[in-house]
Amino acid sequence: MKKTRLSLKWLEIFLLITRHGSLQAASEEAGLSISTVSHHLRSLEDELGVNLFDHKRRPIRLTAEGSIFQRNISEAMRLIHKAESEVTTANVAQTRNLKLALIEDFDSEITPELARSLIDSMPNCRFQHLTRPSHDILELLKNNDIDIGVATRPQFEQPDLIETPLLRDPFVMILPVNCGHPPEQLLDKTGPLPLLRYNQNQIIGTQIETQLRRLRVSHPVQFEFDSNQTLMNMVAEGHGWAITTPTNFMRARRFHRQIKLVPFPGKEFARFVSIFSTELCPPHILMAVNQTLRNLIQSHSITPMTEKFPWLRDQFNLMPDGLTES
Structure with missing residues (x-):
């Protein structure tokens, strides 16, 4: 079997640079100095024997060889991250890292209880929670910066994301x-x-x-x-x-x-709130977040609001649950 001499770190840095078009921005996201990022890129190009970027242009741009390499490496890295995620999260209790982003609509009561529930079911997990507008959450997911996002469904479909409908919220x-x-x-x-x-x-x-x-x-x-x-x-x-x-x-x-x-x-018209994820998110993690959120939204929002305003009963409700235990 032919062994590669390419470093995984080199490839990650390469993809960051292609995403941002700048060594400075890539270094900020990676938490590394510009000189370190430049060193990783130079090592990758030296090993391949080609220039992946046109270093004379600003912003930095891919060469023809770089575009071919980026296409293939993006898919390879996606598969690596998917395999890593599935192996390290064989069940909910074994989950080690989880990054969530939710719209501020749930900040007061639902998000804290969601966090407490996930901590109980994932005792060894390192959580990162963000509050962002819906459009920012969708971008974070597309860039693989978070695992799961709860956001308002946009006007157009998101082909790169998996949508799990959650709530019908009438205007x-x-x-x-x-x-x-x-x-x-x-x-x-x-x-x-x-x-x-x-x-x-x-x-x-x-x-x-x-x-x-x-x-x-x-x-x-x-x-x-x-x-x-x-x-x-x-x-x-x-x-x-x-x-x-x-x-x-x-x-x-x-x-x-x-x-x-x-x-x-x-x-009458309504917005729809959904859970968005990528194929890298293990199904049982998505299922745990979905079920917990559904229970919390029902108890903290839907039940008290429909009791106080009965005319909302046919409008304000959970969407059919598309995630079921197999």
Whole structure:
């Protein structure tokens, strides 16, 4: 059998450079000095006897030989990581590392309980938890920077990711508690209060704007917020109304006495929250996260919200569970 003299570290550094187009960015992600990254790349090129990058150009670019090498090495590294993951996580209790990213919607109660449950079932695991917007979570997954992400389903399919549907979260309207104007008047702009929006860089903000365009409803863009809590606070103080979801409303408990939650007066629409992963994620780890999240969302969000607002019962619910024990 012919043995390779190529170092795994050289290959990992090579792929980082191709991803970022910069030795500086690759060194920052790898936690190495630029000189060390440059040394690894030079060693790889010397061993192969070809230049993988055109070093005279900025940003650095692959040569024709480098493009061929990158195609094959990307697939090889994917298989190596998949084999490593399957061997080192033969069962949940043996899991050693798990990187999760969740949207902030679950930060107050669900995420801490999810962490406690996973710690109990994976006592030897090193966890890393991130809170990010949905579009950032999907990018982290595509770059293999995390194992599992919980995010709002985007408009377009993600062919490189595995989606496990989790929650149907309908859009609703929130108004200041003392607002006497019907929701229909606010929607068609005959009411006095402005529409407060989620930032349109977020998937939830884009989905709301798309639906308003479908309904041919146009409001001036005056206020956009990244933070759900800030938006809720503005509504509670009487500065406007907003379109949100039961999950986001549930998180803002301290404002509940100052806010009215009512059905969206136009055609019903919803966002869908899913668990996203790659094929590198072992199925039993995905199953454990999925089942725990489903139980927590039911007990902390769906049950209390549908008891308080019975009209939500047919709209706010878990999606059919596509993961079952074999």
